[in-house]
Amino acid sequence: MATIYSVHPKDPQTRIIGQIVAMLRDGAVILYPTDTIYAIGCDLNSKSGIQRVRQIKQLSNDKPLTFLCPSLSNIASYAIVSDPAYRIMRHLIPGPYTFLLPATKLVPKLVMNPKRRTTGIRVPDHAVCQAILSTLENPIISTSAHVFDDGTPLAPKVPEHPSRVELFDFLDKMVDVIVDNGEEPGYQMSTILDLTEEEPMVVRRGLGWEAVESWVEVLS
Numbered sequence: 001m002a003t004i005y006s007v008h009p010k011d012p013q014t015r016i017i018g019q020i021v022a023m024l025r026d027g028a029v030i031l032y033p034t035d036t037i038y039a040i041g042c043d044l045n046s047k048s049g050i051q052r053v054r055q056i057k058q059l060s061n062d063k064p065l066t067f068l069c070p071s072l073s074n075i076a077s078y079a080i081v082s083d084p085a086y087r088i089m090r091h092l093i094p095g096p097y098t099f100l101l102p103a104t105k106l107v108p109k110l111v112m113n114p115k116r117r118t119t120g121i122r123v124p125d126h127a128v129c130q131a132i133l134s135t136l137e138n139p140i141i142s143t144s145a146h147v148f149d150d151g152t153p154l155a156p157k158v159p160e161h162p163s164r165v166e167l168f169d170f171l172d173k174m175v176d177v178i179v180d181n182g183e184e185p186g187y188q189m190s191t192i193l194d195l196t197e198e199e200p201m202v203v204r205r206g207l208g209w210e211a212v213e214s215w216v217e218v219l220s
Contacts, residue, residue, distance in 0.1 A: 032179035041141035066120035085195040094125035096207035
């Protein structure tokens with residue numbers, strides 16, 4: 001059974017965040033809230049954790065995984081950010097946006113697109129995520145726990161729009177840690193913006209897509 005940590009949604013308790021981070025450093029897989037949906041994740045540098053995340057979501061090794069960073073400056077360590085990409089990103093970060101970018105050598109092969117050598121990175125506008133990231137000092141994997149837009153649902157399938165309790169009950173034996181901020185899960189995914197080419201392209205419309213298309217039109 002997973003260990004459940006109850007955290008304040010706006011002012012996460014330092015002691016509890018420290019306990020969560022200690023487990024992440026030991027390779028734990030966690031279920032946690034973000035500014036879009038509840039996510040399943042682990043420390044980006046935990047090979048065993050990444051393999052377990054893939055197993056839980058039934059994802060093959062060639063399926064890239066998104067991860068969270070605390071800031072735009074941190075993204076530059078894991079991705080090659082062109083000047084046009086930087087101008088767009090600095091207006092959108094933090095927020096519900098996933099940026100597809102060329103990966104640097106710091107990105108584990110286990111999480112990137114093996115054919116394009118690209119990676120998906122988010123900077124969440126979420127107090128709990130930011131507290132975990134700043135304490136861990138590593139990115140964390142972020143893959144949807146309950147919205148299956150990738151054609152690879154969990155089995156047996158969790159309801160498409162589960163309550164917090166239903167989600168916790170379903171994943172209790174699959175993850176090591178459940179982070180509970182007392183709020184019900186969101187159901188809208190992030191907007192995905194491909195910044196790997198000269199012309200930025202919206203790959204998926206999710207939360208905040210109107211702002212993305214406005215900045216792309218102005219700055220491109």
